Amino acid sequence: xxxxxxxxxxxxxxxxxxxxxxxxxxxxxxxxxxxxxxxxxxxxxxxxxxxxxxxxxxxxxxxxxxxxxxxxxxxxxxxxxxxxxxxxxxxxxxxxxxxxxxxxxxxxxxxxxxxxxxxxxxxxxxxxxxxxxxx
Numbered sequence: 001x002x003x004x005x006x007x008x009x010x011x012x013x014x015x016x017x018x019x020x021x022x023x024x025x026x027x028x029x030x031x032x033x034x035x036x037x038x039x040x041x042x043x044x045x046x047x048x049x050x051x052x053x054x055x056x057x058x059x060x061x062x063x064x065x066x067x068x069x070x071x072x073x074x075x076x077x078x079x080x081x082x083x084x085x086x087x088x089x090x091x092x093x094x095x096x097x098x099x100x101x102x103x104x105x106x107x108x109x110x111x112x113x114x115x116x117x118x119x120x121x122x123x124x125x126x127x128x129x130x131x132x133x134x135x
């Protein structure tokens with residue numbers, strides 16, 4: 001099996017791309033589960049925060065599937081999803097410090113992903129760099 005070429009869309013799921021897909025998959029699962037539980041049991045406590053957790057879950061799912069599919073179209077979807085993710089983690093991270101009463105519980109992107117070891121802040125940067133490197 002040869003190494004992926006720069007024009008090979010499947011390069012996103014080979015080598016380090018496998019780890020990236022795995023990490024995105026873990027975050028997709030974790031964010032979906034957390035948002036589901038929060039919305040089902042505590043929605044009235046922090047509706048904005050919990051809905052944003054659900055949005056993050058959808059974005060992580062989209063990025064995971066797009067990176068794993070690794071076609072020309074899915075690369076575009078992954079790039080858009082990961083760019084939105086980066087904007088989201090930066091915006092929600094800043095917003096959670098500016099209006100802390102709207103975030104009584106941690107969400108995936110609140111405080112720039114502090115509750116997740118800041119991985120949500122680093123992950124989209126790595127994802128975009130990987131997509132750029134393998135384009």
